[in-house]
Amino acid sequence: MMPIIGQYTISDVAKISSLLHERYGRIVRFSGLIGRPDLLFIYDADEIEKCYRNEGATPFRPSMPSLVKYKGEIRKDFFEDIGGVVGVHGEPWRQFRSRVQKPVLQLSTIRRYLKPLEVVTNDFLERCEQLLDENSELPEDFDNEIHKWSLECIGRVALDTRLGCLEPNLSPDSEPQQIIDAAKYALRNVATLELKAPYWRYFPTPLWTRYVKNMNFFVEVCMKYIGNATERLKQQGPSRDSEPSLLEKVILAENNEKVATIMALDLILVGIDTISMAVCSILYQLATRPAEQQKVRNELKRVLPDAETELSIQRLDQMHYLKAFIKEVFRMYSTVIGNGRTLQEDTVICGYRIPKGVQAVFPTLVTGQMEEFVSDSATFKPERWLKSSQGGTGDHLHPFASLPYGYGARMCLGRRFADLEMQILLAKLLRNYKLEYNHKPLDYAVTFMYAPDGPLRFKMTKVE
């Protein structure tokens, strides 16, 4: 199998995954990776369902070995035995997840952030207007601006603050610019650490040293803002007339700043790139599918007859087509191309007895497009996600074929925030502007996430 890999780079990971399926079938053992255990790719939604349903109380997702080393060895002084959720397993994972899961996923918490995130998004759209050139096009590096928006959103949620990333003309030594640079660095380089030969495990390569410095910076930023939030709570007490913030809930329940700091760090580490790359992908699909974009806008005009109308949870609840569009982009271009579990018991998969300890990979990008699990799978059709009363097509859709947020006890902790952030952005943007893309079509590639590879020079024009 190595010759197949030899001709590809990281950006081709998605291609490799689908090639493996084409050449070898429903179950593929992938061995011979330097410094890594064998991987077992499963291209069968029924078998994936079985694995997820039997995963037990402490599912093991083998991920981010660099973060595991950072938390468990390099900064054991700080993380001690409360490592957080990302890169943590077994009982310590279960304990931490059960401490933070309720406040993070509670609907009352999510509702509380609608207004603050709408304000961030209004600022972002104002900034987009300022960035338009004489042809009403956004600049080549527009993905950086989306990145800043997602940073600003996560700062509001996980650190109870406005970081200031959307301000124009940031000086290089300002904190927001440093945070932007650190997040950008992480995005560009973590893939190399995670997916290429991991020499950093044996000696500190320059990339590893910079990674540690970058992580230390994130830890410091989190400590600073969690410290501020605790101080505010001490001085003013929890707000009585409104829902407490996520941080307030965690600080009050735990009486331990470190838990809040580690939670915030985890949310930031996985909550910036995922959502910004997902937004890049969704906007590209909208801009290149004018008919579907018009359907989204028609729905928005019905729900928000006046473009200035503020959003509300009830209004978001009525945006069925917009939500279906997002799901369809995830089915065909899943931002996270796959998920995985280390099997905790010997398991029979596709008729083979697979020993415990093997790393099973669930390639959602491929299974989401397999005809046997999704009918008319090659057609982009948001309506497949709608109920028949909403104009749904009733296409067959295996519930485990397309799982962009994973499944079960370890499922994405930030999924409700992710959905909220994307819905707010799309509703505000498309109710007010038409989006076009008039350049060479872009290919998709994996940097760490799966997204269009190239300048997103969208044309943005005001609509009534």
Ligand code: HEM
């Ligand atoms: C569209 C954007 C996003 C996608 C596609 C995504 C996808 C995923 C996936 C596939 C997993 C693994 C789930 C599993 O093992 O079953 C995951 C885990 C996680 N995600 Fe997300 N995510 C997104 C946004 C976010 C955001 C915005 C946050 C934070 C606010 C976040 C926080 C987390 C955390 C903390 C975990 C680890 C959970 C654990 O291991 O217990 N994610 N995400």
